Amino acid sequence: MVDGSGRIVVSGLTKMFRTVRAVDDLSFTVEPGTISGFLGPNGAGKTTTLRCLLGLVTPTAGTATIGGLPYVDLPHPSSTVGAVLGASTFHPARSARNHLHVLCAVNGYPRARAADVLDQVGLTTVADRKVREYSTGMRQRLGLAAALLGDPGVLVLDEPANGLDPEGIAWLRAFLHRLAADGRTVLISSHVLSEVEQTVDHIVVIDKGRLIQQGGLADLERRQGCTVVVRTPDPDRLAEALRVLDPPPDVQRRDGALTVKGLQPADIGHLAFRAGIELHELTAERSDLEDIFFALTNASTIGGARG
Numbered sequence: 457m458v459d460g461s462g463r464i465v466v467s468g469l470t471k472m473f474r475t476v477r478a479v480d481d482l483s484f485t486v487e488p489g490t491i492s493g494f495l496g497p498n499g500a501g502k503t504t505t506l507r508c509l510l511g512l513v514t515p516t517a518g519t520a521t522i523g524g525l526p527y528v529d530l531p532h533p534s535s536t537v538g539a540v541l542g543a544s545t546f547h548p549a550r551s552a553r554n555h556l557h558v559l560c561a562v563n564g565y566p567r568a569r570a571a572d573v574l575d576q577v578g579l580t581t582v583a584d585r586k587v588r589e590y591s592t593g594m595r596q597r598l599g600l601a602a603a604l605l606g607d608p609g610v611l612v613l614d615e616p617a618n619g620l621d622p623e624g625i626a627w628l629r630a631f632l633h634r635l636a637a638d639g640r641t642v643l644i645s646s647h648v649l650s651e652v653e654q655t656v657d658h659i660v661v662i663d664k665g666r667l668i669q670q671g672g673l674a675d676l677e678r679r680q681g682c683t684v685v686v687r688t689p690d691p692d693r694l695a696e697a698l699r700v701l702d703p704p705p706d707v708q709r710r711d712g713a714l715t716v717k718g719l720q721p722a723d724i725g726h727l728a729f730r731a732g733i734e735l736h737e738l739t740a741e742r743s744d745l746e747d748i749f750f751a752l753t754n755a756s757t758i759g760g761a762r763g
C-alpha cells in the first residue's frame with residue numbers, strides 16, 4: 457500500500473550472493489519522526505539491506521519499501537530519500553559549493569538549495585574551498601549536504617560516525633535529532649555501538665542476515681534485565697540463599713559486593729529479609745547498549761533467542 461508516510465518497511469527480505477545468504481528473511485519497520493540504529497557485527501548484512509532499500513541491489517525474495525513503494529517505483533526518489541552509503545567521492549579540485557551546484561543541475565533543484573544545505577551542515581564558511589583540503593569530518597558533512605538537497609523525508613546513513621572525532625559525533629547527534637524532530641525517518645547503521653547509543657531511540661539488531669531484536673532502546677534495556685549490586689555484612693550466607701533458587705541467578709563477587717543477574721532488586725530484598733540478612737546496598741545497574749548487543753549476538757551464535 458502506498459502511504460507516502462516515509463515509513464520504512466522491510467518484509468521477508470532475503471539476498472543471496474551465489475551461496476552466501478547475506479540477508480535472511482529479515483523484517484523490520486522504521487517509523488517517521490524516529491532515529492533507528494541498524495546494528496550488527498561486521499558482515500551481518502547491514503549494507504546489503506540498505507542497498508536493497510535504495511534499489512542498488514535486487515532482493516532474492518521479500519520487499520523493502522519507503523512510504524509503501526520500493527525505491528525503483530518512487531516517483532521522486534531523491535526528494536523522498538537521501539542516502540550516504542560509505543565514504544562519498546567528490547572531485548578533489550571542485551569546491552563544495554560547486555559540487556552541490558552540479559548536483560542541483562543534474563537533479564533539477566534550484567541552485568539556492570546548495571546554500572541552504574551548506575548552511576544546514578555548517579559548511580558555509582568553507583564552501584568555496586577545494587574538497588581536497590577537507591578533513592574526513594568535513595567530507596562527511598558534505599555527503600550529508602548532498603543527501604539533503606531534495607529535502608527528503610527519509611535519511612539513510614551507513615556508518616555515519618565512521619572517522620568522526622568526538623566533536624563531530626556530538627554535532628551529528630544534534631543534527632539527526634533536529635531532522636527527526638521535523639518528522640523525518642532516520643535510519644543509521646553501525647557496528648560501533650557506543651557511537652549511536654546516545655543518538656538512536658529505536659534499534660534493529662541483526663546477525664548473519666537475520667533479525668535478532670528490534671524495539672525501543674529503553675524497552676530493550678528493560679527486557680534484557682539488569683545487574684543488581686548487593687552489599688551485605690554477610691555475603692556468603694546471601695550468596696548461598698540465592699544459589700538454591702530455581703533457576704539459580706548468576707551470582708558473582710565484585711569489590712566486596714555481590715553482583716546478581718536474573719533477579720529484580722525487590723526479589724533479592726525480599727529473600728534477604730526472610731533470611732534475616734542485613735543489606736547495606738541494593739542497586740540496579742543499567743546495562744548499556746554494548747552489553748545488550750553482546751548478549752543478543754552471543755545468544756544468536758549459540759542458537760538461542762531470536763527476535
Ligand SMILES: Nc1ncnc2c1ncn2[C@@H]1O[C@H](COP(=O)(O)OP(=O)(O)OP(=O)(O)O)[C@@H](O)[C@H]1O
Pocket residue numbers: 473476477478496497498499500501502503504505647
Ligand atoms: N557483492 C557481494 N558479493 C558477494 N558477497 C557479498 C557481496 N556483498 C556482501 N557480501 C557478503 O554478504 C555478507 C553481508 O555483508 P554486508 O556488507 O551486507 O554486511 P555489513 O553488516 O554491512 O558488514 P560491515 O559492517 O562489515 O560493512 C558478508 O558475508 C559479505 O561478504
